Amino acid sequence: MADTTQTYEPGTHPDLPPPMATRGPILWVRKNLLSSPLNIFLTIVSAYLLYLIVPGALNWALLDAVWDAGSRAECREIGSGACWALAEVRFGQFIYGFYPEHLRWRVDLTAVLFILAILPLLWDKTPFRPLMLIYSAAFPIIGYLLLVGGLGLEPVETTKIGGFTLNVVIGVTGIVASLPLGILLALGRRSHMPIVRTLCVMFIEFIRGVPLITLLFVASTMLNYFLPPGTTFDLILRVLIMVTLFSSAYIAEVVRGGLQAIPKGQIEAADAMGLRYWQSMRLVVLPQALKISIPGIVNTFVGLFKDTTLVVIIGLTDVLGVGRASLSDAKWQGLAWEVYVFIAILFFVCCFSMSRYSIYLEHKLHTGHKR
Amino acid sequence: MSDAAAAALSISDEVAIQIIGMHKWYGDFHVLKDINLTVNRGERIVICGPSGSGKSTMIRCINRLEEHQRGKIIVDDIELTNDLKNIAEIRREVGMVFQHFNLFPHLTVLENCTLAPIWVRKMPKKEADEIGMQYLERVKIPEQADKYPGQLSGGQQQRVAIARSLCMNPRIMLFDEPTSALDPEMISEVLDVMVGLAESGMTMLCVTHEMGFARKVANRVIFMDGGEIIEENEPEEFFNNPQSARTQLFLSQILQH
Numbered sequence: 001m002a003d004t005t006q007t008y009e010p011g012t013h014p015d016l017p018p019p020m021a022t023r024g025p026i027l028w029v030r031k032n033l034l035s036s037p038l039n040i041f042l043t044i045v046s047a048y049l050l051y052l053i054v055p056g057a058l059n060w061a062l063l064d065a066v067w068d069a070g071s072r073a074e075c076r077e078i079g080s081g082a083c084w085a086l087a088e089v090r091f092g093q094f095i096y097g098f099y100p101e102h103l104r105w106r107v108d109l110t111a112v113l114f115i116l117a118i119l120p121l122l123w124d125k126t127p128f129r130p131l132m133l134i135y136s137a138a139f140p141i142i143g144y145l146l147l148v149g150g151l152g153l154e155p156v157e158t159t160k161i162g163g164f165t166l167n168v169v170i171g172v173t174g175i176v177a178s179l180p181l182g183i184l185l186a187l188g189r190r191s192h193m194p195i196v197r198t199l200c201v202m203f204i205e206f207i208r209g210v211p212l213i214t215l216l217f218v219a220s221t222m223l224n225y226f227l228p229p230g231t232t233f234d235l236i237l238r239v240l241i242m243v244t245l246f247s248s249a250y251i252a253e254v255v256r257g258g259l260q261a262i263p264k265g266q267i268e269a270a271d272a273m274g275l276r277y278w279q280s281m282r283l284v285v286l287p288q289a290l291k292i293s294i295p296g297i298v299n300t301f302v303g304l305f306k307d308t309t310l311v312v313i314i315g316l317t318d319v320l321g322v323g324r325a326s327l328s329d330a331k332w333q334g335l336a337w338e339v340y341v342f343i344a345i346l347f348f349v350c351c352f353s354m355s356r357y358s359i360y361l362e363h364k365l366h367t368g369h370k371r
Numbered sequence: 372m373s374d375a376a377a378a379a380l381s382i383s384d385e386v387a388i389q390i391i392g393m394h395k396w397y398g399d400f401h402v403l404k405d406i407n408l409t410v411n412r413g414e415r416i417v418i419c420g421p422s423g424s425g426k427s428t429m430i431r432c433i434n435r436l437e438e439h440q441r442g443k444i445i446v447d448d449i450e451l452t453n454d455l456k457n458i459a460e461i462r463r464e465v466g467m468v469f470q471h472f473n474l475f476p477h478l479t480v481l482e483n484c485t486l487a488p489i490w491v492r493k494m495p496k497k498e499a500d501e502i503g504m505q506y507l508e509r510v511k512i513p514e515q516a517d518k519y520p521g522q523l524s525g526g527q528q529q530r531v532a533i534a535r536s537l538c539m540n541p542r543i544m545l546f547d548e549p550t551s552a553l554d555p556e557m558i559s560e561v562l563d564v565m566v567g568l569a570e571s572g573m574t575m576l577c578v579t580h581e582m583g584f585a586r587k588v589a590n591r592v593i594f595m596d597g598g599e600i601i602e603e604n605e606p607e608e609f610f611n612n613p614q615s616a617r618t619q620l621f622l623s624q625i626l627q628h
Binding site: 263265266268269270271272273274275276279283284287288291365367 | 435436463465466476486490535
């Protein structure tokens, strides 16, 4: 039977293209939206919910929104939607906090220079990458001088740094400093040297067992008891240290997970070739372990960035602090929706970019079979 | 006859590896018991035995992937102790090929080959690349140089692993069941490379169950069981006239099929 239906001689069957009916919009709808009674039902319910929510939200946020007004009352006279006039009037404060207005260009310049500094780190096809990397390494000093002043630049008290700038400064410093620290802690926790291992385990477990807010309170109040009297230790610097330590403990655990996923054979092969411990970690183990850990690392960073809003509790005026202050302004009272939606958008843009970048990185580093 | 040709290969009187009264324990478990073995330069030794007999552990002691607790191991006149400098020196001279290849998946085939020459031998990259390509040609896969290990077949990966070891220009090669993880079709391509290596006069220790290979290239076959060397003989004698009952049983089992 089978012999008579065979089109090709055994061993001569050519590679054929797949059947064509696997594509097309109608097929997509049928397969993804209407494949079963339950799916049809869910599709209808979802469509109805979208119908309820989307037009209303669009009207509020865009079509009926008021962009220009002097107060909330004025807003309400003009339109029924969101009163974005508030965000516009207060935009400077939301972004810069109390940074002196005539010096705000320095924050802008820092932001531009910062983007230039991270470009060669994030994208390996950056032109002049080796030179750019030297610049990246020097950026923390440049950024510090621009923001705080010095070397001829008018000094600005660090307490004046606020608004979203403060969130970005804390977030970026925490991210940049906690990754290497976290990697060292993860390696230390797997070390064969008992003292190193014990210290790392104690540090990680202590930091993970304590809420960030507690650590921030320690930073803002308790440290003064421990330091010799008369020493002034900048509050923001203390916060930066605490945030970095906090996040490095989490990074350490994420990286440890990645390290555990690397087969023992990889280290044995590196050992057998004569690579030393740090060489085999840097060249063989970490590149693989960090690749596996990317989702977890980025997850920690996103969390850290959002946690920077907690500094409002110890009296720093970050973007949330500015938001709350503007809500208590008699002219603009009751615009909580606008304020928090605006802040949410700021954070969403940053966090979503991080998450997209991590996906790009995962694809780029994939070296197995691509299917 | 090919084993005659193999036997004709020069074996010098110079000692490459000397193991004297070596013992090893995993916790309370006595894995290796009083191992004594001398390997001359240019010798090709095949080690066989049932699983769990300690054969892999023994060759892994030679480059200190495993630590021995009693006895002496002397490689190239250097004794293996806890001295990291000695260990590093021995590892530079001893290449190893693993059952599961252990190629570095994040590096290309050529980068796998040049990693150790560049970082351990401090060779300039250009020179290392040349040597890498030279050995990839020798194992007959220069065209795969820019691919990643995950894109190669098992046999190709194992050949890359051999080339990677050779790039360090080792004086001794250790093979830990190099064909056990391969599909039957790919075993011969790897064995061919190993035969070529043997013919070039490399000192080799192979843990393998490929008896055809043992007959063809080995000048000594060692049979291990229960952590001891049970029998040690020239291949012809070993296969045709095994002395101990344990060896006879083992050979009858693996040669049955």
